[in-house]
Amino acid sequence: AQSVTQPDIHITVSEGASLELRCNYSYGATPYLFWYVQSPGQGLQLLLKYFSGDTLVQGIKGFEAEFKRSQSSFNLRKPSVHWSDAAEYFCAVESGGGADGLTFGKGTHLIIQP
């Protein structure tokens, strides 16, 4: 069965500093990978996705992620965070074809220090 691990439950970053959120997955074939963000009291918004091709994926709000098959990782990065980036971030994997649900990690809570 597929699984997703987000090793960091909380991360605190100063405003303007760079950010990297870690995600490791376990899946037998090439996975479909996603990063979602959830602001307090809100639903989930897709930041970016990887299906195939270029392993560096650009998303919304200045985020990017890199798929590394050898490390089974899909880490999310942002060069300079803003206070509005404070939220819960979820990495997710899907087996593909739209015929299954997403398997989510436990999430990383991002705190932005002024």
Place this chain on the structure above:
Amino acid sequence: DSGVTQTPKHLITATGQRVTLRCSPRSGDLSVYWYQQSLDQGLQFLIQYYNGEERAKGNILERFSAQQFPDLHSELNLSSLELGDSALYFCASSVDTAGAVQNEQFFGPGTRLTVL
């Protein structure tokens, strides 16, 4: 705004009761997914419907059931409620055209269920 709507936003009920959560997918989306988000279990996939038919099952309890109607809206029925069923329930939808692999799921705002 994702285009997915869910009602009600909040629901408070007692143990042993039954509730129905409703979801309207984005216009044109054929697939509806239900997820449960709780503090101890995190975000879990419950069930998927595609064009009225059940397509995939996740960690859905036998006390829970869902259906998708001809107009493509979906309902999640939760019965014999327990304290542990208190959670945020999300609906998501995707286009899910035949043969497509890039099916992004769009999430609704969720229904917060509190069982007292």
